[in-house]
Amino acid sequence: MKGQILYLALTLAPLALGAQEEPEVITGKADAGRRLFYSAALGTNGLSCAHCHADFDEGAQDDGLIRAGHSLYGAASRPNWWGRDPSKPDPYPNIGAAAAVCVEHFMRQPDRLNAQQLVDLRAYLRFINRKQQRESLVLSSGADRTGEYLGYDAGNRLRGRELFYATCHSCHPNARSGIGSALPLDREPAFYARKVREGDGLGAQIGGLDPNAYNPASGQFMPFFAVDRLSNDQLSDIIAYIRSIPPPPPPAKGKAAPKKR
Ligand code: HEC
């Protein structure tokens, strides 16, 4: 009963979700939260929320980029986050708390967010809540249960080039090192497919491959791309492109070898 009233209140007050959540001691500012959303200073590895989540309706305003995470447009009204059941004892109290997981996990910031940052970010995520999402996100990763990742070898490298720049370039600029590591160019298709579906191990864990796959001590942080973010065909195309990139030229005689590609 209480749940129904809450649901009704949420329906009637789209932009004032906070009223039903636990009272805030300090007030959040959406404009400060927006700056946080775009700021790599929040983490320790150069990533910002914007690297992995859109803050607009991707369906209506496709900007061509393919991000690992789903858009957070309207996400504040999801019943809960990270696959948690809101009626079970340990749901996230609000979307800010669910976002802090990414700060710690992907942005490698163990101190997470301070209290002011948390409410500011939450205020922004509520502000971008005009198109409400009434359903929880179904967490899936597309990890191959057999662990073999066969069938990723018939991609089209020309399409793959476009897709690479839309999906991977932000962290692997031109397949070289950036936020992520330099990509090897000559591995089997399964090698790339595994990394993209399993990421830092969280994808393997969520996909039911291995409950212990994600080990925070490994220092890894590549996000997994689920099938509803990047299809198997798209992934095959990207793999074909990476494998078609010519290896870098050997260092010229007499010159110092380039540091790291
Ligand atoms: C390296 C990529 C990455 C970064 C950076 C990142 N996230 Fe995420 N985030 C993900 C992935 C992957 C998921 C899993 C769910 C999905 O597919 O959207 C997720 C899930 C979430 C969820 C739960 C969604 C749900 O409904 O279950 C929230 C909320 C969220 N992120 C907010 C944020 C915010 C805010 C930031 C910045 C402070 C951030 N994330 C930074 C990749 C990232």
Ligand code: HEC
């Ligand atoms: C948000 C940043 C990010 C994005 C986007 C990203 N990667 Fe990564 N990637 C990383 C990081 C960081 C690593 C280093 C290992 C780790 O931390 O998990 C990595 C490692 C890899 C590796 C392993 C390299 C090795 O030598 O073992 C492969 C392969 C890879 N990425 C492929 C891709 C492909 C293909 C895409 C696009 C579909 C992509 N990545 C998108 C961050 C990213």
